[in-house]
Amino acid sequence: MAGKKVLIVYAHQEPKSLNGSLKTIAVEELTKQGCSVTVSDLYEMQFEPRSTRKDIIGDLYNPEQFNYGVEAWEAFKNGCLSEDLIEEQRKVREADLVIFQFPLYWFSMPAIMKGWLDRVFVQGFAHNFPQCYETGLLKNKLALLSFTTGGDEGIYSDEGVSGNIRYLLWPMQHGIMHFCGLSILAPHICFAPEYASEEEREQMLTSWVERLKTIWEEEPIKCTAEWYYK
Ligand SMILES: Cc1cc2nc3c(=O)[nH]c(=O)nc-3n(C[C@H](O)[C@H](O)[C@H](O)COP(=O)(O)OP(=O)(O)OC[C@H]3O[C@@H](n4cnc5c(N)ncnc54)[C@H](O)[C@@H]3O)c2cc1C
Numbered sequence: 001m002a003g004k005k006v007l008i009v010y011a012h013q014e015p016k017s018l019n020g021s022l023k024t025i026a027v028e029e030l031t032k033q034g035c036s037v038t039v040s041d042l043y044e045m046q047f048e049p050r051s052t053r054k055d056i057i058g059d060l061y062n063p064e065q066f067n068y069g070v071e072a073w074e075a076f077k078n079g080c081l082s083e084d085l086i087e088e089q090r091k092v093r094e095a096d097l098v099i100f101q102f103p104l105y106w107f108s109m110p111a112i113m114k115g116w117l118d119r120v121f122v123q124g125f126a127h128n129f130p131q132c133y134e135t136g137l138l139k140n141k142l143a144l145l146s147f148t149t150g151g152d153e154g155i156y157s158d159e160g161v162s163g164n165i166r167y168l169l170w171p172m173q174h175g176i177m178h179f180c181g182l183s184i185l186a187p188h189i190c191f192a193p194e195y196a197s198e199e200e201r202e203q204m205l206t207s208w209v210e211r212l213k214t215i216w217e218e219e220p221i222k223c224t225a226e227w228y229y230k
């Protein structure tokens with residue numbers, strides 16, 4: 001929809017990967033719709049995933065004993081976070097929809113993306129208890145996890161050895177995104193692209209573009225335990 005702003009947080013080392021292609025076609029389709037699209041290409045940016053003292057510019061709130069959560073919160077309030085964090089927070093603040101594009105690593109996101117969340121979604125910016133979940137500070141924004149797997153769909157079914165794929169979405173979608181107030185659109189999952197035929201991979205890309213065509217009409221999921229563990 002024209003005028004909407006989309007941030008794609010993208011974590012893959014290889015532009016020719018399926019993740020790279022999914023990111024590229026999302027930029028093309030959303031731009032065609034008149035959306036303004038920004039990509040945070042984390043590997044290309046060499047984004048620092050570690051939460052350290054370097055994230056705070058100037059004096060610490062408690063120099064005697066370093067507590068990252070407290071220091072980042074104070075630094076946010078005082079405008080003393082490092083430049084890279086201020087820039088990523090600006091992108092999130094402007095976005096109507098944040099798409100996370102990544103390959104599944106150990107039932108989760110790659111460390112570089114988790115590090116982005118650790119450092120960007122700090123207290124005061126994304127949450128500030130009791131402002132969490134429905135009242136989280138990023139409410140009125142949408143989040144969508146778009147990812148690829150090594151395992152096939154059967155492995156991630158109720159009967160499969162890895163269990164229903166929704167189980168592993170709870171920490172990412174509920175524990176991070178929804179905690180910070182984001183409304184969650186259904187995930188977009190490409191199962192086992194490495195073992196798919198060329199035609200199947202092309203179909204995966206086509207399905208993603210087709211979905212994006214009507215993405216603004218979608219209703220968020222009900223982010224309750226039942227959605228994940230029913
Ligand atoms: C540390 C680590 C942990 C992991 N943990 C898990 C786990 O817990 N669970 C799990 O299921 N998997 C896991 N995996 C596997 C991982 O999720 C998959 O390898 C990954 O999702 C595959 O996506 P990709 O983009 O890297 O695929 P790629 O190998 O890059 O892409 C697949 C194929 O698609 C081709 N392709 C790219 N663009 C196009 C196009 N436009 N048209 C047609 N073909 C195209 C590529 O050339 C390639 O041949 C893990 C991997 C690692 C390294």
